[in-house]
Each structure stands twice: as C-alpha cells, then as structure tokens.
Amino acid sequence: MLARRLSLILVTAIWGSTFLIVKQAIAEIPPFWFIAMRFGIATLVILPWALRDKKPLPWKKAIFAGIWLFAAFGLQTLGMKFTGPDRAAFLTSLNILFIPILTAVWYRQSIPRRMWGVSTMVVIGLALLLSPHGGINAGDFMILGTAIALAGQVLATANLPEQSSLMKFTAVELGITALLSLIPAGFQHLPPPSLGIILSVLYTGAVASAIAMFIQTWAQTRLSSFETGLIFTLEPLFAVIIGVSIGHRSLTLAGLLGGVLMISGLIWHEVSSSFHGT
Numbered sequence: 001m002l003a004r005r006l007s008l009i010l011v012t013a014i015w016g017s018t019f020l021i022v023k024q025a026i027a028e029i030p031p032f033w034f035i036a037m038r039f040g041i042a043t044l045v046i047l048p049w050a051l052r053d054k055k056p057l058p059w060k061k062a063i064f065a066g067i068w069l070f071a072a073f074g075l076q077t078l079g080m081k082f083t084g085p086d087r088a089a090f091l092t093s094l095n096i097l098f099i100p101i102l103t104a105v106w107y108r109q110s111i112p113r114r115m116w117g118v119s120t121m122v123v124i125g126l127a128l129l130l131s132p133h134g135g136i137n138a139g140d141f142m143i144l145g146t147a148i149a150l151a152g153q154v155l156a157t158a159n160l161p162e163q164s165s166l167m168k169f170t171a172v173e174l175g176i177t178a179l180l181s182l183i184p185a186g187f188q189h190l191p192p193p194s195l196g197i198i199l200s201v202l203y204t205g206a207v208a209s210a211i212a213m214f215i216q217t218w219a220q221t222r223l224s225s226f227e228t229g230l231i232f233t234l235e236p237l238f239a240v241i242i243g244v245s246i247g248h249r250s251l252t253l254a255g256l257l258g259g260v261l262m263i264s265g266l267i268w269h270e271v272s273s274s275f276h277g278t
Contacts, residue, residue: 004219007165008231011219013214016238018208019089023080025200030188031077032181034201039178040201041205046214055165056127062169065156066176069213071176072149074184075142082139089236090130091143096122098151099229106155115226120235121265128258130236151229156215158225166221170214230269237262 025034080088096119100111160169193201220228237259 001222004222005136005227005231007215008228009234011215012232012235014212015232015237016235016240017242018204019080019236019239020243021200021204023075023251024080025197025204026077029190030185031194032074032185033188033190035070035073035077036178036181036185037201038205039174039181039209041201042209042213043175043178044169045206045210046167046174050165050167050171053165053167053238055163056161056166056242057131057165057168057172058161059172061156061160062172063176064167065153066173067180068149068153068156069173070177070180072153072240073147075149076146079139079146083143085128087140088168089239090126091140092146092150093126093233093236094123094144095147095150095154096149096226096229096233099154099226102142102148102151102155103225114269117229118265118269118272119274121268122262123270125207125258125261125265126233126236127253129240130258131252131254150232154220154225154232155226157220158228159216162221166214166217170210170217173217174209174213200267223244227269230266233262234266 022034076088076092079091083091100115100119101108104111157169157173160166216228239257240255
C-alpha cells in the first residue's frame with residue numbers, strides 16, 4: 001500500500017511539472033493537436049506491452065475512462081488559454097470535492113463526514129497556496145468541468161476486476177483520448193512544430209501520460225478513489241515547489257500555510273482511515 005501511495009505522489013510531481021509546459025505549448029499550436037499528439041505518443045509507448053499481455057480487458061470501463069480523460073484534458077487545455085496556471089491548478093484540484101459526490105450518486109454510498117472535513121481543509125490549503133485572483137471567465141468554467149471529468153476518470157479506473165490487464169486498460173484509455181482529440185483537431189490548422197513543441201509532446205506523452213496513467217491504474221487496484229483524488233491534490237503543490245526552485249515564482253507565508261494545511265489533510269485522512277478501517 002505504501003508503494004502505491006508513493007507512486008501516486010510521484011505521478012502528481014510529474015503532472016505538477018507540466019502546467020507551465022502545456023501553457024507554453026498551446027501558445028504555439030492548437031490545443032487539440034497538442035492533446036492528440038501527446039496521447040498518441042503515450043499510446044504508442046505502452047502499446048507493445050499491452051499487446052503481449054494475455055489478461056482480459058474490461059472494455060467498457062476502459063472506454064468510459066478514455067472518454068472522461070478526453071473531457072478532462074480537452075477542457076483543461078482549452079481553459080488554460082483563458083486563465084492562468086495557478087487558477088487552473090486550483091480549479092482542477094477541486095475534483096477532490098466531486099469524487100465523493102459522484103461516488104454517492106453512482107454507487108449509492110453515503111459520504112463519511114471526515115471526507116468533507118479533509119476535503120475542506122485541502123481546498124482551503126489550495127486557496128492559500130495558489131491565491132487565485134481575478135474575475136471569473138470562460139476558462140474557469142472549463143477548468144471546473146475538468147475537475148468533474150477527472151473525478152469521473154478516477155471512479156472509472158476504480159474497482160477493476162482482479163485479473164484485468166492493466167496495460168491493455170491504460171492503452172485503450174490513452175488511445176480513446178487521442179482519437180477523440182483528432183476530431184476537433186481536424187478543424188484547426190497545425191503549424192510546423194518547433195523543437196520545443198516536439199520535446200514537450202515527448203515528455204508529456206511518454207512520461208506524464210503513458211507512465212503516469214499506468215501507475216495510476218496500478219495504484220488504484222488497492223487504493224480508494226477518494227484517497228487517489230486526495231493525493232492528486234498535491235499536483236499544484238509540486239507545481240509551486242518547482243516554480244520556486246527555478247525562480248519562476250516566490251512562496252508567501254500564506255502559501256506556506258496552505259501547503260501545511262494540505263499535508264495535514266492527507267495525514268488526517270490516513271490516520272482516521274486506519275482507525276475506521278477504510
């Protein structure tokens with residue numbers, strides 16, 4: 001269990017490094033072309049292992065996960081053309097609020113009070129860390145849609161049959177995202193990609209998509225959807241840490257307090273889960 005938690009933390013660190021990369025990339029090429037290329041590369045990276053895997057594939061769950069993933073990245077990438085990386089990171093991380101809501105709706109499960117307490121603490125920490133400001137714009141609503149879609153993707157990836165092929169599941173999920181992205185991309189002009197765009201596509205495709213999505217699928221075979229979403233809220237924290245380390249931004253006292261609150265929320269969840277057995 002510890003290995004799965006640590007692997008998801010590594011995934012959030014990788015994703016946290018991509019916010020600025022994506023923001024710069026979509027300033028040069030149309031968003032859906034970037035998504036199509038990113039997830040096309042990701043599919044090609046994982047496909048050889050998937051084809052060799054003899055375990056069965058839960059097709060329906062994989063397709064649903066791919067649709068949710070396309071919606072999440074499509075809305076996020078579009079939204080980042082109209083809003084800043086900090087606001088995008090904050091709104092994306094609100095998926096921690098939608099996971100228990102969708103769980104209650106889909107599975108008819110009650111929501112433990114401690115989940116709301118942990119979620120509230122984490123959201124307050126995010127607000128202090130990122131200090132999102134400015135008026136509401138269309139990009140914000142798109143990013144909020146991303147939070148809902150990511151919650152759906154996390155739930156679609158949960159509870160896979162024990163003998164399922166995780167490689168095949170991830171390959172189909174990534175492939176569906178790439179194919180769906182090609183539909184709107186076909187209506188956009190693609191200029192010749194620069195070396196920077198090529199490197200961005202390779203990194204976000206091979207590392208931040210293929211490897212990261214497989215790790216998520218593997219980790220969720222033992223972790224709950226809520227715990228997965230909770231760990232994913234560390235993504236903007238890592239984005240801030242990376243930004244501070246390269247001199248792209250500074251860390252305020254409020255931001256430091258926000259980071260402490262987020263970590264405290266994670267600890268609270270782990271301690272309370274150990275007592276409640278969930």
